[in-house]
Amino acid sequence: MRLTVTGFSTGRALLAVFSLLVATALLLPIVIVVLLSVGEDRIMAFPPRGFTLNWFADAFTSDRWRSRFASSLQVGAVSATAATVLGTLTALGLKRTKLPGKSIIYGLLLTPLIVPTVTVGIGMFFVWLEGWSFGPLVIGGGLTGSLLGYVMAHTVLALPYPLITVTASLMTVDRNLELAAGGMGASPWVTFRRVTLPLIMPGVWAGFILAFLTSWDEVIVALYMATPQFGTIPVELFGQIRQSPTPTAAAISTMLMVAGVVIFLAALTFRRRGAQQ
């Protein structure tokens, strides 16, 4: 209530102007992309002239975009699932066993967050391309431009997210609940499925969504791994804008943005529902 009394002070006016500037700086690029996607010019130009939804239709009908969309979805879904399963199991292993050197293992698994992706990407590129060679024995290789290659790369990059969210969830699960379940006759597996897993589910979902978005959004490693036959949406966007910036790219970007917002809102509702329980 006191805020309204002092509402007209200079400090507050300055704050309002500053906030507006920051908001504009953040939102303007997004607005421009949306505007570009509906302009009639064949090459992206600002300010756009006219209004058309052709570029959206183009994005939907183009075989190339459709295949890129399918690849992105496959890579994202599979790598997010793999990262979530591995991250959950790792979190359990680190939280519920007496393993020595736990904090070192945890730290090592978080390195994809710290090490520059460019560096990781170079390493991955060579290993995926050539394979691991132990003398005459070579494992892998020829994985660039393949679904498996992309999935493996993105699983590594996304692993920290489910690891962090599930670890955080596990900390809120009372150890006595698991002991109680055991005491009542539940084997360790049944205890996990019936007690631990339902309780850490919000963390598992949050980890999955973050892992999916990591893959969906990832450009650097995806660029290394791409071949003309196989690549993800960000790689295709990057390539097209460099060669001939058609508004289709802007239309795709707009749709990705909307999809991102929807996924984020879904995650938020899920968390709220989880918190209510």
Add this chain to the structure above:
Amino acid sequence: MTDRKREPALELRGVTKEYDGGVLAVDHIDLVVRDQEFLTILGPSGSGKTTTLKLIAGFVTANAGQIMLDGEDVSRTPPYKRNLGMVFQNYALFPHLTVEQNLRFPLEMRRLPAAESSERVAEALDLVRLTGMGDRYPRQLSGGQQQRVALARAIVYQPRVLLMDEPLGALDRRLREDLQLEFKRLHQELDVTVIYVTHDQEEALLLSDRIAVFNEGRIEQLGSGEDLYQWPRTSFVGSFMGDSNTFRGVFEQRGEIGSIRLANTTLHGSVHPDSNLKNGESAVMIVRPEDCAVGHLEPTVKTNRLEVVVEQAVYLGSTIKYVVEYDGMTLYSRMPARSSDPPQEPGAGVSIQWAANDAVIVPDR
């Protein structure tokens, strides 16, 4: 049924648990729990009482010794195959399941038919007076109700032994007293064997058939509440089981009555039969405040008597509690309050006295 009561339900033989870092939590415990008995493990924190319960439950594995359940060695059996019930201090109800689902959980583990499950769940809820609460989630219940649910969940599958780890520790006094009576009633109604852990000696006295007093990972004494209170075997048991006055001195035996020599006087008392005290050894005399009288008293035969100064006189309704000082020691007395004799004022020089056969002499350890 009464014949079975003498059979051991559970037996610990030389059970030892040493935690990482060399902490000896439980040190060669031998304990026989009889069928249908209510046995309390009583001790201060860090005495090994919760570790002992966890060893029985199988949450912790012993370094040495055997745990026998109905004559079968279960030392290496995982918890989920031991068929024990456990009630935790923080209830440990599954927050994502309703009360009814919580109670069904152990029955599902035993693959009981749904109809029988429903019957048993209703019965158990009825026993803890929570009929009609089955659809609630644990968070919608008060602490006392949650603990009743936890109890119902622990008895609904009729486990061989019910283990309770300070189940009332998180509740306020009134609720605690209500639930204590409820535990006692349920124990009598269900004929279940209970091992109960607490640090509250009044709770132990109220509930138990027998009490095992734990100290530093060992059993100091095992017996009925009356045994422990009237005939403590060590000074630790004496001081842990209620208030007590203790005197340290040199032991001397004269016939049936023993005595201990202090700096300025000699006190007489009964020697604990297990004590094996020899003349000249250091010993402790334990006497309860309610056996001590304070006032201007005539000396009598077979009575210990000390001249003391009143420090405090606290009127407690039916009794008066005196705090008096003797030679730098603080002593306590609790006497029935009678309107005829007014309480002694602080600073007054009076005497305190007690009968020799109300005092117990035990070795000083």
